[in-house]
Amino acid sequence: xxxxxxxxxxxxxxxxxxxxxxxxxxxxxxxxxxGAPSFFLSITSFPKHGHRMHVLMPGDRSKPREEDYHGVMxxxxxxxxxxxxxxxxxxxxxxxxxxxxxxxxxxxxVPVPNVTRLFGQGLGQVAGDPLRRALRYPExxxxxxxxxxxxxxNDGSGGDEVARIEGVPDEKLRFxxxxxxxxxxxxxxxxxxxxxxxxLAVELGVPEGSRVVLSVARLHPEKxxxxxxxxxxxVAAARQDVVFLVVGDGPLRANxxxxxxxxxxxDRFLFAGSLPRERLPLVxxxxxxxxxxxxxxxxxxxLDEAMTSGLPVxxxxxxxxxxxxxxxxxxxxxxxxxxxxxxxxxxxxLADDERRSSLGAAARMNADERLPTVEERQAMEVGIxxxxxxxxxxxRSG
Numbered sequence: 569x570x571x572x573x574x575x576x577x578x579x580x581x582x583x584x585x586x587x588x589x590x591x592x593x594x595x596x597x598x599x600x601x602x603g604a605p606s607f608f609l610s611i612t613s614f615p616k617h618g619h620r621m622h623v624l625m626p627g628d629r630s631k632p633r634e635e636d637y638h639g640v641m642x643x644x645x646x647x648x649x650x651x652x653x654x655x656x657x658x659x660x661x662x663x664x665x666x667x668x669x670x671x672x673x674x675x676x677x678v679p680v681p682n683v684t685r686l687f688g689q690g691l692g693q694v695a696g697d698p699l700r701r702a703l704r705y706p707e708x709x710x711x712x713x714x715x716x717x718x719x720x721x722n723d724g725s726g727g728d729e730v731a732r733i734e735g736v737p738d739e740k741l742r743f744x745x746x747x748x749x750x751x752x753x754x755x756x757x758x759x760x761x762x763x764x765x766x767x768l769a770v771e772l773g774v775p776e777g778s779r780v781v782l783s784v785a786r787l788h789p790e791k792x793x794x795x796x797x798x799x800x801x802x803v804a805a806a807r808q809d810v811v812f813l814v815v816g817d818g819p820l821r822a823n824x825x826x827x828x829x830x831x832x833x834x835d836r837f838l839f840a841g842s843l844p845r846e847r848l849p850l851v852x853x854x855x856x857x858x859x860x861x862x863x864x865x866x867x868x869x870x871l872d873e874a875m876t877s878g879l880p881v882x883x884x885x886x887x888x889x890x891x892x893x894x895x896x897x898x899x900x901x902x903x904x905x906x907x908x909x910x911x912x913x914x915x916x917x918l919a920d921d922e923r924r925s926s927l928g929a930a931a932r933m934n935a936d937e938r939l940p941t942v943e944e945r946q947a948m949e950v951g952i953x954x955x956x957x958x959x960x961x962x963x964r965s966g
Contacts, residue, residue, distance in 0.1 A: 582954055586614050588685075590625040591706075597786060598817050598842035604869055605722065605845055606687050606746055606901035608638075612714035614953075615639035625878035661742060681956035684715040685949075691734075692726045692887075709735065716956035717742055719949065724867025744883040746752055746869060747945025749849075750936065751877040756849025765854040767849060772813065772840050774854070779810045779918050782855035782879070784848070784870035785862070787818030787839075792884065797824065800833040802911030803918075810836065810918065817842040837873060852877035856924065857917050860884065861907075867892055875899075875935035882913060892938070892961055898930045941949075 588611055595611065597603030606666040614621040615638070627644030628632070635642045691707055695699040701708075711718070711734035719742045720727045728743045749767060755761060765819055774780060781803070796812065803810050814824070814837065843851065854859070858874035858881045860866035865887025874881050875892075881899035883889050884907070895901035917924055920941040940948065 581618070582957065583618060583620075584614070584953065584957055585620040586622065586953060588621065588623045590623050593626045593628065593631075598820075601846075602842035603786065604867070609747070609942060609946060610636050610685060610687075611640050613949050615944065617950045619950065625956060639919075663949045677766045679756045681953075681960045682713070682715045683953050683956055684713055684718045685895055686708060686710060686720045686727070688721055688723050688727060689730055690864070691730045695916055711736060713737035715740070716959065717952050719722055719744065719952060722867070724889050724891065726887060726931045742948075744945070744948060745939055746872065747942040748869075748872050748935070748944050750876055750939070752846070753849045753852060753873055754878075754932075756851075756853035757877055758853075760851060761853060764767055765840075765850045769854050772851075773838050774811055774813065777809060779807070779857075779912060780855040780953050781810060781812045781852065781857050781918075782815070782858060782874070783812070783859050783861075784815045784873070785860070786852070787814070787820040787824060789820065789861050791816075791818075793820070794827055795861045795884075795910065796859055797827050797833065797837070797915065798829055799907075799910035800828070800836055801831050803914050804833050804836050807918065810914075811838055812836055813838045813855065814841055815840045815848070829889070848873060849877065852879050855879055855896060857882060857914060860889075861915075862886060865889060872935055872939055875931035876939070878928040878932040880917060880924045881931060882910070882917070892934065893926070897927075898934045899927055910912055 578825075580615060590607075590611075592607075594600075595607040596605075610622055611623055621640045622643060623637075623640055624643050624645065627642075627646070629646070631644055633644050635644075680857055689711075691701065691704055691711075694704060711731060717740050718731060718736050722728070722729060722743050722745045730739060731741050731743075732738070756765070767779075770776075781796075782791060783796055785793060787793065795815065796814075806809055812833075821841075824838060825834070825837070828834045830837060852874055855874075856879075858871075858879045860868075860871050860881065860883045861869070862884065866883040866889040867887060871881060871889075871892070875898070881893060883893045883899060883901055885893075885901050885903050890901055893899040893901045900917065902910065902913065906913075917927075
């Protein structure tokens with residue numbers, strides 16, 4: 569976020585006009601209202617706190633150049649580059665290298681406070697590969713862009729270490745988890761929601777009386793859903809009542825369905841596609857086990873949602889997932905070498921109601937203590953920008 573200007577109301581409260589420069593053409597990863605909510609919640613937090621928010625972002629001709637979006641004014645520029653996350657990196661780098669270079673020098677010259685907001689990072693994965701690291705030049709530049717503060721999502725990928733390597737002082741780094749709607753995810757498991765849970769399960773094709781192994785993820789190679797499919801035949805051979813529900817969409821949907829067919833478990837996999845976020849608490853509410861097998865980290869929103877819902881989790885120990893999923897306490901933590909045992913792990917959990925209940929209760933307690941609510945997290949986001957403006961004002965007056 570860049571270019572915050574302050575205004576005084578008659579009561580002398582700080583009111584800001586904030587410009588956010590955004591590199592993607594949409595705020596939702598799987599269509600409006602579906603997928604990761606972080607981008608949407610970040611920009612809409614400012615109008616909720618009485619500030620004006622403007623967003624400069626790429627857009628195609630199907631979208632208006634200017635639009636009032638949930639109280640945020642969007643300003644779209646036409647771009648010849650396809651900003652879809654699956655586009656080849658060279659096209660994105662070619663465009664953003666110029667874009668962020670201008671931004672870098674602009675922020676050095678213009679005396680307005682800037683807060684850099686990163687929703688994740690991939691530099692940690694390419695630390696030992698100079699060529700792949702060079703292709704992430706825009707991301708490197710984002711870390712190095714002059715800013716009052718850098719706000720980075722603690723998604724378990726070691727972003728704080730990357731920030732320090734890129735020269736971000738500790739006092740400027742805000743390394744925060746995302747907020748979560750704790751009330752909604754708790755309500756999704758309560759008796760009052762039983763009819764809604766049953767109705768949604770039927771809608772998604774879950775047979776009555778089934779045990780449900782759930783995964784919520786974008787269908788992308790990084791998410792490791794092929795590992796779940798590889799484990800499914802062992803589970804399917806031992807139990808006729810188990811189905812695997814995959815919520816999410818992405819470029820691998822057809823490939824994953826074909827893989828399930830090749831493993832002889834096509835009838836056990838339900839690919840539900842993306843769902844509106846308000847329906848997710850019900851999905852977690854009727855599931856029996858949650859599985860996360862991503863390559864980079866499993867400390868994302870789905871794990872937090874599952875834990876908040878009191879669902880026992882099975883997670884691959886990538887990134888810093890082990891900081892949250894304590895094996896035998898808040899879940900089951902698998903090392904890479906343990907993946908051949910995944911089928912057996914799931915069968916053991918599905919056969920032990922008491923253990924699932926115990927793991928789920930500990931997971932919920934961990935999430936409740938560790939995660940802020942959505943409202944708390946939005947206040948943190950707005951607060952750090954307000955702080956940057958106030959510090960600039962104090963410097964001017966001093």
